[in-house]
Amino acid sequence: MNTILVANSGDGTITTLRFDPQRPALEPVATSPVGPGCNTFAFDHDRDLVYVAVKGEPPWVVTMHVDRESGCLTEISRRPIHSSMSYLALAHSGSLLIGASYGGGYGMVWPAEQGVLGEPQGQIEFENLHCMLPVEDRVYAVSLGQDLIACYRLEEDGALTPLDQPTVALPEGSGPRHLAVRGSQAYVITEYSGEVFRFDVAPEGTLTRAESVRIDDPGANLEHSRMGADPREEHLRWGADVHLAGEWLLASERTASSLATVALHDGRLGAVTSLTSTLEQPRGFTVAPDEKHVVVVGERATEAALYRIEEDGALTLIDRAPVGQKANWVQFV
Numbered sequence: 001m002n003t004i005l006v007a008n009s010g011d012g013t014i015t016t017l018r019f020d021p022q023r024p025a026l027e028p029v030a031t032s033p034v035g036p037g038c039n040t041f042a043f044d045h046d047r048d049l050v051y052v053a054v055k056g057e058p059p060w061v062v063t064m065h066v067d068r069e070s071g072c073l074t075e076i077s078r079r080p081i082h083s084s085m086s087y088l089a090l091a092h093s094g095s096l097l098i099g100a101s102y103g104g105g106y107g108m109v110w111p112a113e114q115g116v117l118g119e120p121q122g123q124i125e126f127e128n129l130h131c132m133l134p135v136e137d138r139v140y141a142v143s144l145g146q147d148l149i150a151c152y153r154l155e156e157d158g159a160l161t162p163l164d165q166p167t168v169a170l171p172e173g174s175g176p177r178h179l180a181v182r183g184s185q186a187y188v189i190t191e192y193s194g195e196v197f198r199f200d201v202a203p204e205g206t207l208t209r210a211e212s213v214r215i216d217d218p219g220a221n222l223e224h225s226r227m228g229a230d231p232r233e234e235h236l237r238w239g240a241d242v243h244l245a246g247e248w249l250l251a252s253e254r255t256a257s258s259l260a261t262v263a264l265h266d267g268r269l270g271a272v273t274s275l276t277s278t279l280e281q282p283r284g285f286t287v288a289p290d291e292k293h294v295v296v297v298g299e300r301a302t303e304a305a306l307y308r309i310e311e312d313g314a315l316t317l318i319d320r321a322p323v324g325q326k327a328n329w330v331q332f333v
Contacts, residue, residue, distance in 0.1 A: 002289060003029075003071065003333050005041065005050065006297055006304055008324025012036045014052065014064075015323040016071030017304060019332070021290055026306050026321035029071035035062055042088040042097060043333040049076075049115045050333070051097055053085035061085065061099070063115035066333065079110070079117040087178075091134035096158050098139060100132040107132045107141050109158040121158030126150060128227075130191075133179045138163070138205040144175045144191060145227070151205060165206040170197060173226065180242050180249075185267040187242055189215070189251050192225040194237030196251050196262065198269050213262055213269045215239065220256035231255045243294075245287045248273075248313050250294060252282040259285065259296060261313040273313040279305050283328040297327035304330065 004017040004026070012035050018027040037055030044050070048068060054060045058080040064073040083104030090097055090112070097110045097117060107129050109122035127145025134154060141150040147170045151163040170176045175192035186199040186207060194216035199207040216222050216237045225236035231254065232238075238254040249262040249269070259278045263270035279298030286295050294307045294315065304323050307315040 003066075003068065004286070004295055004304070005043070005066075005331055005333050006323045006327050007034075007038050007041055007052065007329040008327050009037050009039050009299075010325025012038055012054075013324050014038065014041075014050075014073055015327075016066075016073070017321055018071070019288060019293070019295070019306070021288065021293065024293060024306065024308070025319045026295070026304060028321050031324065032064070032073035034064065034073070035060060037084070039328050040085055040088045041329060041331065042090045043331060044090055044094040045333065046094055047115070049094075051088055051090070051112070053088055053099070055084045058082070059084040061088070061097070061117060063117070065115070077116045081108075086129070087131045089132060089134055091139070091154055092156060096154070098132045098134055100129040100141065102128050102130050102144070105129055105145070109154070109160060111158055122160035124150065124152070124160055130177045131179050133181060135181045140179055140181070140186070140207075142176045142179050142188060144177055147172055147174055147176060149176065149179070149188065149207060151207060153205070163205050168199070168207045168209060170209070173224070175225070175227075175239075177239060178242050180244050182244055183267070187244070187249060189239045189242040191239045192237060194222065194239045194253055196242060196249065196269065198267070211269050213272065215251040215260040215262065215272060216253045217256045217258045217275050220258070222255055240283050241285055243285065243287045245291045245294065245309055248309060250285070250287070252278075252285055252296070254281045254283060254299075257282055257298065259294075259315060261309075261315065263313060274315060276307070276315040279303065284330050286330045286332055288332060295330055297323060297330045299326050299328050301327065
C-alpha cells in the first residue's frame, strides 16, 4: 500500500490518499489543514516529514509530520520567507531544503534539522525561477524568465558553487519550467512552447542540449504563449509538469488538459505515442513507485485520477478519488 499527498491550494489543505497496486484503486484517508494557497512540498521519507510552501503575509514554509497509520498531518514548525515558493526539494539525506521562488526570482538553500529550518546558506537570483532540482551533489535551477538552466555544485553546508558551465540556454521565449533527471539524461518541459528538451549530462554535471519534441495536442491548435498572457483566454500552449516512467516520458499541458506519453529510446526522445484527455488544468501529476501507474490532479477539478500505463504507453483511467479545490501538487510518499 502506497501513500499519496495532494496539496489543495484553494482549500489550504493536504489530502492523503492510499494506493493499492493489487486492486488497483485510490482510497481517501484524511484531509489536514495547512494554510492558504499551499502548493509545492517536499517529503523526507526517513522522518515522515513534509515541507509545504504556503502563501500569505508573510508566506511560509510549514513543516508537518505525517502519521502513516491515520494519514493525518500535524504541524511541528514554520518559517517565514520573503516570497512564496514554486518548488521545494530535499537534498543530502534530508539535511538541506532547496526552494525556488517564481515571484521573488530567487533560489534558497536552508539547513533542516528534525523539520526546523535554519538560516539560509545558499542563494541565487534568476528571473521567474520555477524549479531547483538536486541531483547527488549538484543542483539544476530552471529560470522561466531567462530561458536557461543554471548549474551548481551543492556543498554539504548548503552553499552553491557554479559549475564550469554555469548556465545552458534554451530557445528564447520557450519558458522552461520543470526538470526531470535520470542518469546521464535530463529533460525540461517548457511552458510557452509546449516542448520537452533533452540534455546529455556529463559526469561533472554539465549539460548539452540535444533533441526536443512537442507535447501539446495538435488537434487543439494551440499557439505559442508568452509572459503575461492568459493561455485559456487566448488558446495558447501551457506546459506544466514532466516525469519519467520506465521507457516513457510523461508531460502535462493545461489549456487542452492533456497528458502526453513520449517514447524513450536509450534515453533519447522519440515520438508522442499517446495523448490522454485528463482532469481540467493538470498542473501536477506523479508516477507510482511501480512505474506502471500515474496519478493526476487538476486545478479546475476536485478529484485525483488514477491511470494505468499500458505496454504501448497509452493511459487507461481506472479510478478517481475526491480531493480539495485547486489541487496543484501530488506526490507518492
